[in-house]
Amino acid sequence: MKILVCISKAPDTTSKIAFSEENTKFDENGVQFIVNPYDEWYALVRALEIKEAGGGQVTIITVGGASDDAIIRKALAIGADEAVRIDAEAKDAYFTAIQISSYAKENHYDLILTGKETINYNGSQVGGMIAAELDVPFVSLASKLEVNGSTLTVEREIVGGLQVVELNAPAVISCAKGMAEQRIPNMRGIMAARTKPLNVVDAIEIENLTEFVSYSLPNAKSAVKMIDPENMDELVELLHNEAKVI
């Protein structure tokens, strides 16, 4: 099975979030970047497991500049066979998805996996957009994926529960917790990653459907009010009369 895994660069989860250029740009100063956890832990590792069980090839793809090569090498070290970087700043989800779709149209994949969302923009958009652009089915928030020939059996989260569905490849699936377990790259993987192919591809022209015009940080919390652990009636009273939440 030929599998394409979409990966995104994301700031490390402990990063201090700040903005520059009059709050119009994320301040990357001192920020450590990682592979977006959902892409790495779930989409990529499940793709590798499917390949290990039934053969095939795992390609990772990202839209970004040369500074993304570090996280690409990390994903290669975990076990992907080759990487593609579409050389453009990922302006919004639509731009990213159409770039990836245009590459996928020419290279025909049986399965395209994404993480359920990125931890920086939290949009959950790219997977569904690729599916619509390629006109193939989309299953979101998959927690299990089994492949049998070209039949895909997927467990997905739905509002208030879980559902098992069946469909045929080609398809796009967004991956959530449950799909696979995180893999730590070993030394051999890290060495091998250095020589695996990383193809840099030119971007195509795409209009900008949306843009972020500015960012801000939430208002600071006022100081915490400490309550006597013996006096829970007081807490209930405050939640009712002061906070008005119960």
Added chain:
Amino acid sequence: MILVYINSTNGISKSSFEAITYGKKLGDVIALTNGGALSEDLASLGQYGASKVLVDRAIDGGDQQQITKMISSVVENNGVKTIVFSHDLFGKSVAPMLSVRLRAGLVSGAISLPDADGCIDVNVFSGKALGKVRVNSEVKIISLLPNSIQPEENGGSCPVEEISVDTGSVSIKVLSTKKPEGEIPLPEAELVVSAGRGLKGPENWGMVEDLAVSLGAATACSRPVADIGWRPHHEHVGQTGVAIRPNLYIAIGISGAIQHLAGVNGSKVIVVINTDSEAPFFKAADYGIIGDAFEVVPRLNEAVNKFKTS
């Protein structure tokens, strides 16, 4: 014309009323749904401002491609300029597909109405910051985060019209569906009681569940607790779990790691119960209790019950 898509497979939820209320503030609203929901229930959307409800009874909702085709056909036939979704698991999967099909910009996880320049606020960096999004296309899609607007009643029931849209064949076959009965879905819950590794073991969750029942709250947990299988995965909140913004979040035996806070810092009021006065969570809390959960939680439950019966 504003079109609000309603997922009615589990009946009409509060987030549907929120989406209609939101749409009504932008213009005249028609609601669109599919499947077998009762017409009386659908008509109740009129109370929040829908002028009518369109329903395609033949489409069951298992295949997002079909839903996308149904919505685009209604959009094109009614001159719709804005489509509103509730940003739940269903909206998250359909809205992006519709965005591509209509070449319409999508605001994912909106928490505000458009400002004077048409920009809409969304949470970014897992709730650690806010971003303002502008949509450049003529047709716009807004996926509204639950609990971002109060539903407002302003009318009576509205007519329900059956429609039939040709959406082609089904490509996703549903084999089985599991829905835990009687639980409040976490992203929609107004009150949430959450617990972490401080509880020592899954056998100690009884008092957490008791408190949740007394309050009418949903239950949640920290990541390690879900990872070691003390609690189901769907209860895991935080940066790599569910992001929630309830009115009240009670954190019991959770240290308040940055990744945990990222998923809950949109909560209006945070109560922290922890034995360690240095726990980082106290910095994000509105009310703090330094104490042993095994004593404090049953006491709090008793106080809540006393309050509820008085």
